[in-house]
Amino acid sequence: MSDPEKRRQYDQFGHAAFDGGAGGAGGFDFNNMGDMGDIFGDIFGDLFGGGSRRRASNGPMQGANVRTSVRITFEEAFRGVDKELDLNLKEECETCHGTGAKPGTEATTCPKCGGKGQVVYTQQSLFGMVRNVTTCPDCNGTGKIIKDKCPDCYGSGYITKRKKIQVSIPAGIDSGQSVxxxxxxxxxxxGGPRGDLLVEVIVAQHPKFQRQDMNVFSTESISFPTAVLGGEVRIPTVAGDVMVDVKPGTQSGTKIRLKGKGMPSLRSQSLMGDHYVTLVVDVPTKLNEEQKAALCAYDQTMTGKERPKDKKHKGFFK
Structure with missing residues (x-):
């Protein structure tokens, strides 16, 4: 083991490095195939539950991302909004300063892995000795063992605190997108950097507007005289009401486009979608006698025929 080259072979192949299985038996030179054991180990480890063969590392690693969600209105998605989130987040323990050890003590090097955070196992397979590298079960990959744990964080090095986080939600964001x-x-x-906070935005449904990408869709009722004669109609949009000229003879189901009245683009706030409005002619269900007479006169001028008068129902004794 004092020979560095033999030590490297032993670490890589175990005893098979010295029993003829690694030194060219059958025409194979395992010294030039250092990753072959890893390749076979990956294949058979996945098939037979041998565990991961990726090398563990006890070096600095970025923390995990935290996910949460926030609800906003349709109007807030249009103009953008700032929201305050109240979350439970991990912070460095002030007592042990993140070491996890009781004040006055310190963590020791893990005797099982020697501080490497990983252990090497060799096993016999159809292709010879296979090396498996796994996270050390004693120190969980940290390379350190804490005998006297911090009484506040119980050895984790972190404590959970309730914190308020400000998040700026940009204009034009759609439901399901994250900040x-x-x-x-x-x-x-x-000692690695902290992870990120991913805030999923949920946009509430609007009673009047529907959205598809940057475009907005709605339905607006117009009166029968307006549909026939034309005129101005007030159309609500997410940016405010606009006046639209309806052409004479407009049919129910006619669609009009309000350019630039949709949602803004996330990439460029100056780029706006469109608002598409479907006009539906409102047919009245209740008319007084004067209105009925006027409508009958209109029908007579259009058809040339006099409309029959309504028959009144007689009672039983009449």
Whole structure:
């Protein structure tokens, strides 16, 4: 083991490096195939549950991302809004300063992995000895063992605190999209940077407007005289009401386009979608005698025939 080259072969192939199985038996030179064991181990480890063969690392690692959600209105999605989130986030323990050890003590090097955070196992397979590298089960990959744990964080190095986080939601965001806040996620491992906070935005449904990408759709009722004679109609949009000239003879179901009255683009606030309005002619269900007479006169001028008068129902004794 004092020979560095033999030590490397032993670490890589175990005893098989010295029993003829790694030194060219059958025409194979395992010294030039250092990753062959890893390749076979990946294949058979996945098939037979041998565990992951990726090398563990006890170096600095970025913390995990934290996910949450926030609800906003349709109008807030149009103009953008700032929201305050109340979350439970991990912070470095003030007692042990993130070491996890009781004040006055310190963590020791893990005896099982020697501080590497990973252990190597060799096993016999159809292709010879296969090396498996796994996370050390004693130190969980940290390379350190804490005998006297911090009484406040119980050895984790972190405590959970309730914090208020401000998130700026840009105009034009759609439901299901997320806003990333850098450095507001889980703390890093072994001095690594914090993860990110991913805020999923849920836009509430609007009673009048529907959205598809940057375009907005709605339905607006117009009176029968307006549909026939034409005229101005007030159309609500997410940006405010606009006056639209309806052409004479407009049919029910006619669609009009209000250019630039839709939702803004996330990439460029100056780029706006359109608003498409479907006009539906409102047919009255209740008319007084004067209105009926006027409508009958209109019908006579259009058809040339006099409309029959309504028959009144007689009672039983009449």
């Amino acid at each position: 990333r806040i850098r450095g507001k996620g889980e703390p890093g491992i072994n």
